[in-house]
Amino acid sequence: MGIVGSGIMGSGIAETTIESGYKVVLLSRTPESAKMMVETIKASFKKKIDRGNKTEDQSLEDLDRLSVTNEIAALSNCDLVIETVVEDLEVKLRVMRSLDTVCKPSTILATNTSTFPVVELAAATNRAGQVCGIHFFNPATVMKLIEIVRTLVVSEETIQRVCAFALSCKKDAVVVKDQAGFVVNALLFPYLNNAIKLLERGVATKDDIDTAMKGGCGFPMGPFALLDLIGLDTALSILNSLYGEFKDPNYAPAPLLKRMVSAGMYGRKNKVGFYNY
Ligand SMILES: NC(=O)c1ccc[n+]([C@@H]2O[C@H](COP(=O)([O-])OP(=O)(O)OC[C@H]3O[C@@H](n4cnc5c(N)ncnc54)[C@H](O)[C@@H]3O)[C@@H](O)[C@H]2O)c1
Incomplete structure (x- = not known):
């Protein structure tokens, strides 16, 4: 899978998904923020090791599944990409258009937006049936919930695949309507x-x-x-x-x-x- 953005949510989702066994490519704007994100995950793993909740070997194996890039083309072969960039509609639209161009036709594109109409992001692509919201909560490693946002045009297959993804990350999934704030916010x-x-x-x-x-x-x-x-x-x-x-x-x-x-x-x-x- 791919993640776009290495802020609070990008970093938390990366940690959760590598721990769930996914191979993750994280797209970051600068090498500095990518490095900071990897350091944050390492520090979190160290705490888990110190508390006896994880072994050194597991930590190394998990980190091995994470790669960082500043080339969007590196996401081309992902089955699922979640964007977690700043809550700014113009920026998110730009990211979605670029992902639509580089990703293979079967890739599901998801947004972690808290409030924007997911359908607007879907409409910016040529695969609106494969675009939905996957709204993780903060901290993504701790919070059990994922809101899966069903737009008016998303396919049932996409919703089912994304629900299966949420369960594989050991999260509770609720499917919500595409309306600002969904349920929780x-x-x-x-x-x-x-x-x-x-x-x-x-x-x-x-x-x-x-x-x-x-x-x-x-x-x-x-x-x-x-x-x-x-x-x-x-x-x-x-x-x-x-x-x-x-x-x-x-x-x-x-x-x-x-x-x-x-x-x-x-x-x-x-x-x-x-x-x-
Ligand atoms: N913080 C929360 O509690 C929370 C919870 C759930 C969902 N979200 C949502 O997750 C998304 C990210 O929030 P966050 O808290 O991780 O924010 P953040 O400020 O920690 O990170 C934002 C990321 O966006 C990147 N970014 C900023 N401007 C950009 C641009 N012009 N082009 C490309 N990338 C750019 C930054 O480099 C950074 O990686 C938002 O949509 C937010 O609504 C946040």
């Missing part, structure tokens, strides 16, 4: 956005809001820790798309989020967000 993002609005109104500090939602709802992390994990730039793009689709005020991004992204505060990925890392 449509429900999660009003909550995250309203947490920022509570903070703006001074109802409580960010630490207390996080503590409240962990202790009061049993969530493993509070909304601000989660926003930092998702990436504030990605969260803003998701809210903008949801607002664009539904015009529901719950999706209108909180001003503080917009200001933080303008200030270059992206969360964990660049070590500064609601918290410092």
Whole structure:
């Protein structure tokens, strides 16, 4: 299989799929980001070895199945390619068009988009029946769910093959309609956005809001820790798309989020967000 993009999701999906036995070719824009991605996976494997959840030999075998390239032609022979580039429709359309040109006719092309209409990406190709969403969650190695996005034009065979792929990665698959936010983000993002609005109104500090939602709802992390994990730039793009689709005020991004992204505060990925890392 092929993966396009070596950010948070590209790296997590690469780790999950090589551990599931797939041979993975990862397309990265720069050798530096490719190297960083491989280092992230190695560090994660080391933690698993230290905890006794993996052996050195398994780690080497898994890493052997991963190759990194900056030539899109290296994906030509993949059976499945998942794009995980930045949540920007123009960039994703460009990537899909290029994949359609280089990949063999039978390749399934999938997107990890959180909110964009998958059918628009499908329509940018000459194989709309073989394009769907495969929406992994963050961290992809830990989260059990994959949302499989069924467009109006995708073939049943594609959906079945992609469901089988999700199961082979030991994930739970739910098939969802091609609508912004699918299931999880449509429900999660009003909550995250309203947490920022509570903070703006001074109802409580960010630490207390996080503590409240962990202790009061049993969530493993509070909304601000989660926003930092998702990436504030990605969260803003998701809210903008949801607002664009539904015009529901719950999706209108909180001003503080917009200001933080303008200030270059992206969360964990660049070590500064609601918290410092
Ligand atoms: N972060 C999350 O929690 C999460 C969860 C599920 C799905 N997603 C989705 O996954 C996708 C990637 O998100 P991420 O969190 O990995 O983002 P990220 O910022 O960590 O990585 C983005 C990747 O896109 C690449 N990129 C940026 N501009 C590009 C361009 N012009 N051309 C080609 N590549 C470019 C970057 O080099 C990087 O590899 C998005 O569609 C996002 O909505 C994110």
